[in-house]
Amino acid sequence: MALNKFQIAQRIAQEVKDGYYVNLGIGIPTLVANFVREDISVEFQSENGILGMGPFPWEGEEDADLINAGKQTITALPGAAFFDSALSFSMIRGQHVDLTILGAMEVSQNGDIANWKIPGKMVKGMGGAMDLVASADRIIVAMTHTNKAGDSKLLSACTLPLTGVGCVKKIVTDLAVLEVRDNAFHLLERAPGVSVKEIQEATEGALIIPDEVPEMLK
Amino acid sequence: MALNKFQIAQRIAQEVKDGYYVNLGIGIPTLVANFVREDISVEFQSENGILGMGPFPWEGEEDADLINAGKQTITALPGAAFFDSALSFSMIRGQHVDLTILGAMEVSQNGDIANWKIPGKMVKGMGGAMDLVASADRIIVAMTHTNKAGDSKLLSACTLPLTGVGCVKKIVTDLAVLEVRDNAFHLLERAPGVSVKEIQEATEGALIIPDEVPEMLK
Amino acid sequence: MINKTVNNVTEACAGVESGMTLMLGGFGLCGIPECAIGELQRLGVDQLTCISNNAGVDDFGLGLLLQTRQIKTMIASYVGENAEFERQMLSGELEVHLIPQGTLAQRCQAAQSGIPAFYTPAGYGTEVGQGKEAREFNGKMHLLEHAFQADFSFVKAWKGDTAGNLIFKGTARNFNPNMCGAAKITVAEVEELVPVGQLDPNQIHIPGIFVQRIFHGTDYQKRIEQRTVRTKEHGA
Amino acid sequence: MINKTVNNVTEACAGVESGMTLMLGGFGLCGIPECAIGELQRLGVDQLTCISNNAGVDDFGLGLLLQTRQIKTMIASYVGENAEFERQMLSGELEVHLIPQGTLAQRCQAAQSGIPAFYTPAGYGTEVGQGKEAREFNGKMHLLEHAFQADFSFVKAWKGDTAGNLIFKGTARNFNPNMCGAAKITVAEVEELVPVGQLDPNQIHIPGIFVQRIFHGTDYQKRIEQRTVRTKEHGA
DSSP, rough: OOOOHHHHHHHTTOOOOOOOOEEEEEHHHHHHGGGGTTTOOOEEEEETTEEEEEEEBBBOOTTTTTOOOOSSOOOOEEEEOOOOHHHHHHHTTOOOOOOOEEEEEEETTTTTOOOOBBTTOOOOOTHHHHHHHHSSSSSEOOOOSSSSTTTBESSSSSSSSBSSSOOOOEEOOSSSEEEEEEEEEEEEEEHHHOHHHHEEEEEEHHHOOSSSOOBBBO | OOOOOOHHHHHHTTTTTTTTTEEEEEHHHHHHOOOOOOOTTOOOEETTTTTEEOOBBBBBEEEETBTTTTTBBBBEEEEEEEEOHHHHHHHHHHOOOOOOEOOOHHHHHTOOOOOHHHHHTTTOTTTTTTHHHHHOSSEEEEESBBBSSBBBBBESSOOOOOSSSSOOOOOEEESSEEEEEEEEEEEEEEEETTOOOHHHHHHOOOOEOSSOOOOOOO | OOOOOSSSHHHHHTOOOTTTTEEOOOOBBOOHHHHHHHHHHHHTOOOOEEOSSOOOOOTTTTHHHHHHTTTTEEEEEEOOOOOOEEEEEEEEEEEEEEEHHHHHHHHHHHHTTOOEEEEEEETSSSSGTTSEEEETEEEEEEEHHHHHHOOOOEEEEEEEETOOOOOOGGGGOTEEEEEEETTSSEEEEEEEOTTTTTSOOTTTTTTTGOOSSEEEOOOOOOOOOOOOOOOOOTOO | OOOOOOSHHHHTTTTTTTTTTTEEEETTTTOOOOOHHHHHHHHHHOOEEEEOOOOOOTTBBTHHHHHHTTTEEEEOOOOOOOOHHHHHTTTTEEEEEEEOOHHHHHHHHHHHOOOEEEOTTTTTTSOOOOOOOEEEETTTTEEEEEEOEEEEEEEEEEEETOOOOOEGGGOTTTHHHHTHHHTEEEEEEEEEOOOOOOOOOTSBOOOGGGOEEEEOOOOOOOSSSBBBOBBBOOOO
16 A cells, blocks of 8 residues: 555655764655654754754744744754854755755656746745755655656656756655666665556656565565 | 154054954054054954954963964954854955055055065965955055165065055055055155155155155154 | 944835845744834835845735835745745746755855855756856866845844844844845844843854944744644644 | 764874875964874874964974974965974975965865855965966956865864864864864864753854764863063053
């Protein structure tokens, strides 16, 4: 069965290693924080200017001067630091952030990503996404395998305006975990109960299927 | 009579206006701070990282963590701020500092300045001087009119490696105050008791002498 | 110390004219110069070019100046919270330049620092890179980006002193420090204005040299866009 | 929080090898990483390239590594306080690159920030500009300067916590913050090392993400180069 957004987040959390500084995008990526193992040390960076981001505040303790990049009220953990936007992107551009997890509307088999614009329709802007994908060594995309119309989001080439080129290395969808290399999507794992055939049908781009495709571990 | 270094500093202090942020180089420029009118507000920047530099500390109150660009122990006035070297040169390069006063070994009639190197002999380095002269709108050079060998330091062209090109606008020496423009030194004032002829003889570069050359005012 | 104090927001905004380019600090509605935005609306100056990470919401922040059609051109990185913005943009009434957030911050800092241009990898290979010089450094492609040029910079700080020294609070810091000294005139509004000597010189985020005018702001709304909380029942 | 603490200077300097490029904070003898310099001397690594604003004095700071001929190349802006340095330089034993102080700071910050190159007016028309790309912006000539590439960065802070967050003191701040995260590994030595939660997150100069190792430094000499004082008799 296809994963729900919490299960996608849970699977991605397994990619978060001890000692990582992690930047989480809006949406599913934000949920990843809830599933990271408690026996490892991880710090969350939010590009509006905090390192060491904590959970949402208790009701009544919200502080308008303390939000994350999704404009949500948050808390700061002991050991946190605040900083300006230029220094924040020094962390990102300077590759001090170890892992970037973000959503996407389309990913192509050569690692291009599109997630900021639908011409003539949606113009929210790229925010920090272009800086993140242009700089990060490790980028994981969290998204559904197909869009609401049922069309594949894993394409031979993106049709929407790009956010970055050749930068996505790993994708976790509701159906599968895939690695992007050698101009193809390499199927690594499938969601419990999801068949390789289902994944194949939902993938428009080149898909490399190994002899054995294990189910994701919880 | 030629001015001594304190008198040169005193004359330059007249160029310091209310509301100016001022960077003082090592040597005679440092002395300028002592002669600035007390009824105006001026802040001194030292490029190693302080704005609002105060006088030397009282004996016994020296702090190794509080020095100026000349490595001298100093104090910080109420309202001072400390900052890192990059931000310090943001102030300088970004033209936030209003006036730069520095020494020189040579100045040419087109405003070039040489003050950091004598090939094969003296190699102290340029420190912040190249950033200062390349950026500042107002640069005043404080120096003796001739060097120890008696040779003019106001030249048609510098012979030493340059610190900056076409940047010096004003020079105060032990003999005169001069403006640099239109590829010539324009004599504005002479030291009390110093004749125009003496200044002429001590100036190798093109010297423009107006009909009347007043003595400097104290 | 040089005194940068002005008496009120009206004095602080003196000289702002229609057609000018303005920088405005803040991220979302966090740390925005509320007083200055209110005054700009009262002044009625229009044909403005505004450089700000976001464009406010429909009825607050820069959204106020959009309502009154005072903004001609918006330079921002993310504008997803504002329906009126989207309408004006799609209809062509509003000229919009969307640029990556890190590039936006760095172009402010470059202006502050006298760095006319720099290279960044952000946006290479996308429409952001169209018409820009691209160059390879260390095996990676980068775009040449230029320092902003602006007339006024409006920033909001937590505390300030009469010499213009500023301290920001929490994530309300964001773009505010980077915009100080990045325009011809920088206007800082602060929640608390103190005499010189009361701020620790070691803890000042922005020295007064980057600020031309400072005033004590009042009546801050400090709206929260996404009020997210834990509840005692559900735990963390 | 991620724990960056190492037990001592020996652990902090693990991995430093001959021939490496090192950044060292400090201005004059103010804010220099005294402990790390001592350890580098004990380690005996040589053929080093050192990036530091100054080169110490004859018997302290980087002067110690000059005495023992451990430095092959020195990248600095001002070296006037060191007779041994001048001797080695003029005799050709030591390779020296003198660069403008602001360019030095900015090349560190560029390395920290992932900005591979930027333009600055400093040094245009001088021998500093020889062989460099020059370009006009806003009617003024500028030079293209590149980010440094270094193996280790050694910095000295006043206070730090186990997560690597740093606070500097007075003018001992200087180049130290700009060198954090500007090399592959950044080693911070601090006078006071505290548990996380004891530093105000609003007052941290350098967040721990820029620091790989932190340790409590001891036996600081903090020498003063120019002891200048007022005396009660003479007044101000």
